[in-house]
Amino acid sequence: MKIFSAHQLKEADQITLEKQGISSVDLMERAATLVYEEIHRRLQNADIPVKIFCGIGNNGGDGLVVGRLLIEQGYNVTIYVVNYSDQRSSEFLTNYDRVKNLTKNWPVLLKSEEDFPEISVGDFVVDAIFGIGLNRPLGDWVASLVRHINSSGAFVLAIDMPSGLMADAATDPKNDIIRASFTITFQTPKLVFFLPETAEFVGDYLVLDIGLDRDHLLKTEPVARLIGKPEAKALYRPRNKFSHKGTYGHALLVGGSYGKMGSICLSGTAALRSGAGMLTFYVPACGYEILQTALPEAMVLTDVHEKTLSKIEFDLDPSVIGFGVGVGTSKSTQQAFEQLLKKNKKPMVIDADGINILSKNKEFLKLLPEGTVLTPHPGELKRLIGEWKDDFDKLEKARQLAREHNLIMVIKGAYTFTVTSEEIYINNSGNPGMATAGSGDVLTGIIASLISQGYEPLVAAVLGVYLHGKAGDLAAENLSYEGTIAGDIAAHAGPAILDLFKQDENNEN
Ligand SMILES: NC(=O)C1=CN([C@@H]2O[C@H](COP(=O)(O)OP(=O)(O)OC[C@H]3O[C@@H](n4cnc5c(N)ncnc54)[C@H](OP(=O)(O)O)[C@@H]3O)[C@@H](O)[C@H]2O)[C@@H](O)CC1
Ligand SMILES: Nc1ncnc2c1ncn2[C@@H]1O[C@H](COP(=O)(O)OP(=O)(O)O)[C@@H](O)[C@H]1O
Ligand SMILES: [K+]
Structure with a gap:
């Protein structure tokens, strides 16, 4: 609308x-x-x-x-x-x-x-x-x-x-x-x-x-577009009968650290649950057994360092790279991220500490590939663009950053705003049950997954935010707001896709 x-x-x-x-x-x-x-x-x-x-x-x-x-x-x-x-x-x-x-x-x-x-x-x-x-x-x-x-x-x-x-x-x-x-x-x-x-x-x-x-x-x-079910449905692309896992891309998720391996696991689960063809994690060595056990559908590459990332090197050709979930901001991780940015040409989704590292090193912004999706919550956004006078000032500052570096800014909140240099999309799904640890990690996985399946980054962001919110709504229908945890949101990514094609009694999203 x-x-x-x-x-x-x-x-x-x-x-x-x-x-x-x-x-x-x-x-x-x-x-x-x-x-x-x-x-x-x-x-x-x-x-x-x-x-x-x-x-x-x-x-x-x-x-x-x-x-x-x-x-x-x-x-x-x-x-x-x-x-x-x-x-x-x-x-x-x-x-x-x-x-x-x-x-x-x-x-x-x-x-x-x-x-x-x-x-x-x-x-x-x-x-x-x-x-x-x-x-x-x-x-x-x-x-x-x-x-x-x-x-x-x-x-x-x-x-x-x-x-x-x-x-x-x-x-x-x-x-x-x-x-x-x-x-x-x-x-x-x-x-x-x-x-x-x-x-x-x-x-x-x-x-x-x-x-x-x-x-x-x-x-x-x-001035903006409100994204509900009809708008999301129009963005969805059905699968071809003769497609194979390669058709839906290979998502690489880089992140995690000692004590925060759950976050990247949630992103990965959401990525597979929303349709990525293949998934590889790149994590510190301590994540190996955890991820192989928790998500056997995924492949795992490890850093030489045990607890944090120090060098991001891999021998695969990812369709998209998601960076930042649970990664920390140690000096060596910052350097590893810089090296990755210097050689990478693949589309990226950057969240959490990935955004915090960008805030500490503003010169990294110009290394980001065109159409990179950043998914800050308000705290991360403030570190990135500075204090704002009011919400309109915030939108303008986010838009300026998007314009300067050709970014897609996903500003998370009760209504998540996706802001580009030209447009604003406001998401109309989701609920307060999603105010729970790790729900943002799930969003990162869904957006990366959609990009890996061939959606343009902006479409992936707008559709991904909608599906994430809808997955939260469907989870809360069974579990209550209080009882919903991030893993449930990831588990409902599939039902959120199915829901696009369900007729609603009252025509709401
Ligand atoms: N045919 C149509 O157009 C339709 C319109 N519709 C209805 O019209 C509404 C808009 O009506 P509206 O333009 O008359 O403005 P409204 O909000 O009633 O304010 C009145 C005036 O107050 C003034 N003013 C402003 N701030 C002020 C302040 N702080 N303290 C004191 N005064 C202040 C300002 O005039 P100013 O003094 O700036 O010249 C302003 O013009 C719209 O919301 C919808 O309900 C529907 O019926 C559909 C069909
Ligand atoms: N009240 C709410 N209504 C709708 N969505 C919400 C609400 N609270 C949180 N969310 C969503 O949950 C996610 C929280 O992300 P984030 O703050 O990064 O969490 P975390 O860092 O724990 O993963 C965002 O996508 C946000 O839009
Ligand atoms: K009124």
Whole structure:
């Protein structure tokens, strides 16, 4: 699914109005009617107080329409107008009159803190104060209204965006932002729904297709793409009946150290479980028996050194090299990595201490082959690109590094972002059960495996991240979040591939 900026959405609104020959009041009616239907479907005429807080722009206009439709349906609704300015939009005004015509009363006007109504835990609050038009922090009393709503404990449904968040810019965490229980958003989710600093304000979200012009949206380059099952399925390439193990490449995983051989074992298991034709480990000598025993399908080459890597030399022609898992950052390992980079031309996936070594030796970056995939978690990323001011700054810095060295940056998190010099892909699978030691090692193995099978590194990263998350989801279905460990994620890589072709009841990933 494409993610558009506020500017792009406003442009699409305009084009839609022209092409469909409708007014913006009509489009607002259409969009807000869909919101009303969702609310009505959930509340089923329950007798709970519905309190709708409307701004004076078009987000407020949506709130007025929703309020009118709920009143017509017999709900117990109070509409409040958050009168932060006199510049009411014309769509707001049209719907303001429509509410008056229906109820014979004007909505309740809020102009300062003294006007705030009581909000009880059992109320159903609708936040229609600001949508994608917010472009600066909330003013004084509006900010305290947001605090008032947040501290009420009531269920809060945000229309389009939680008020206080901007669609495509960072919000200072000190600012007040509606903490929505649920957000119903129009046409596409917004970028801030997925960023660690802002995602928590959105709650669960639902995207409503409000019928913006399809042709225009199709040809508009989005700010990011959300990768769910349909997108992942489109990337998957089925196997040829007459293929053999050579068709699916030979993955070489270099890493491990004394006491950390499990990490590379997890990567290797995931690599084979996601389809690599052959797998060789290159590890310190102490890993030999461990790996031959734990994963008999793999071959093992060893370093002369017992506990850490000191010289990476092998007589095979790998399709991909995965480096860094459990490898440590000793001086000799750093040197061995440098020597490997100097002679290697094969695609690479670099994780964990491999990234830490790059951070300590920035000059190694220019030795990386084109399209190298780096898979940092936030700590590793910080060592690599330095501190960031906010999530947008982080994305920009990651993008700059990607551009400078032709890299694919897989920034891991609850929503993993894959960033190239041009594009952003946001993964929509995975769960908190994956916050467990070694789950990142599994991802390294899956991405290396897909590259070894012939997928382009970017496709391997995007599809690999999706399959990894889905494998975590399938594992947690049987084992619970708490009971899922990294090995279970690796074991479910195959079921995650099978799941691409399963029809879902609710059409979600
Ligand atoms: N036909 C359509 O277009 C459709 C639109 N739809 C709905 O419209 C929503 C966007 O509406 P909107 O553009 O009117 O912006 P909204 O978020 O209501 O803000 C109002 C104005 O407030 C201002 N402002 C900004 N920050 C401020 C601040 N901190 N403190 C005070 N004022 C501030 C700023 O104006 P400014 O002062 O910058 O000139 C801004 O314009 C969208 O989210 C969706 O819900 C749907 O109905 C689908 C069809
Ligand atoms: N809450 C979560 N939701 C979805 N995925 C998660 C969550 N927590 C962790 N993950 C995923 O688990 C993996 C953790 O990787 P990492 O931090 O490198 O772990 P390790 O170093 O233990 O292998 C990442 O792919 C990340 O996206
Ligand atoms: K809102």
